[in-house]
Amino acid sequence: SQQGEEDPQALSIQEGENATMNCSYKTSINNLQWYRQNSGRGLVHLILIRSNEREKHSGRLRVTLDTSKKSSSLLITASRAADTASYFCATDLPGEYGNKLVFGAGTILRVKS
Amino acid sequence: NAGVTQTPKFQVLKTGQSMTLQCAQDMNHEYMSWYRQDPGMGLRLIHYSVGAGITDQGEVPNGYNVSRSTTEDFPLRLLSAAPSQTSVYFCASRPSYAPEFFGPGTRLTVL
Numbered sequence: 162s163q164q165g166e167e168d169p170q171a172l173s174i175q176e177g178e179n180a181t182m183n184c185s186y187k188t189s190i191n192n193l194q195w196y197r198q199n200s201g202r203g204l205v206h207l208i209l210i211r212s213n214e215r216e217k218h219s220g221r222l223r224v225t226l227d228t229s230k231k232s233s234s235l236l237i238t239a240s241r242a243a244d245t246a247s248y249f250c251a252t253d254l255p256g257e258y259g260n261k262l263v264f265g266a267g268t269i270l271r272v273k274s
Numbered sequence: 275n276a277g278v279t280q281t282p283k284f285q286v287l288k289t290g291q292s293m294t295l296q297c298a299q300d301m302n303h304e305y306m307s308w309y310r311q312d313p314g315m316g317l318r319l320i321h322y323s324v325g326a327g328i329t330d331q332g333e334v335p336n337g338y339n340v341s342r343s344t345t346e347d348f349p350l351r352l353l354s355a356a357p358s359q360t361s362v363y364f365c366a367s368r369p370s371y372a373p374e375f376f377g378p379g380t381r382l383t384v385l
Contacts, residue, residue: 165316194373203364203376204317249316253371259305259324261332262374266316 165250165265173271180237182268184250185230191253191260193226193233198247198267207235207248242274275300278377280365286383287355295350295380297365303375305368306348307332308340310361311379317364323348324370355384 168183184193192211196204210217210226210233217224223236237244249267253260281296299306307322309332319332323342337359339351348367352359360383366374 191371196374203378204366204374205376206373209373251317251374256322256330258328258330259322260371261319261322261330262307263319263333264309264317266314 165252165263167248167250167265167268169268170266171269171271173273174240176240176242176272176274178240180240180244180270180272182235182248182250182270184233184235184265186233186250186252187231188252188254190228191255193224194251194253194262195222195224195233195235196249196251196264198249200246204249237270240270240272242272244270245272246270277301278365278367278375280363280377280380282380283378284381286385287352288385289355289357291355293352293355295352295363295365295382297348297350297377298346299348299367299375300346301367301375302345303367303369304345305370306342307366307368307374308338308348308350309364309366310334310359311364312361320350320363352382357384360384 194209195207198204221238226233247267251262251264278299308320309317321340323329363380365377368374
């Protein structure tokens with residue numbers, strides 16, 4: 162089973178509204194990352210939050226991390242039609258020879274104009 | 275910088291055929307990884323490498339081989355293609371404890 166689980170699986174909102182996506186994970190992490198994928202394209206990194214950080218901002222993005230609950234949330238404020246995409250969390254875990262990223266199944270966000 | 279490049283973009287194979295997906299990066303990143311993406315499954319790690327000569331398995335390594343003889347290149351070999359390997363394959367690279375840079379993907383169909 163996958164380390165990261167996003168919730169909800171799909172989200173549909175009006176332009177200008179805020180969108181919140183959640184990610185839960187199972188084991189201790191080095192950091193947690195959020196990525197966006199537009200249809201048919203590769204993933205693009207949005208934001209990285211380290212295990213000793215609780216909140217991070219980047220433009221209209223706000224990420225929180227609660228290591229006691231093993232969960233993170235991504236908030237996109239004042240959404241735009243161009244934010245329509247799939248969003249994935251990824252947890253950075255220790256591997257045998259180094260660390261590896263494990264991705265969740267993603268949240269599909271649709272912003273209606 | 276070209277970033278992460280993948281070839282081919284599209285490939286159709288028959289069951290039992292073998293092939294190599296190519297991946298190269300010009301950013302001198304230590305880590306390189308291969309993922310597959312299936313509908314509704316997100317990305318699953320196949321194999322990754324932390325440097326030349328060092329590779330490790332991910333979640334779904336069966337049916338795939340990798341090697342890393344140089345920092346720049348990380349090819350993925352399908353030994354005997356099966357319909358279950360129909361997927362989109364992404365190569366990525368990064369420094370340690372840093373975000374992934376993804377290639378554009380290879381769409382593979384196995385008949």
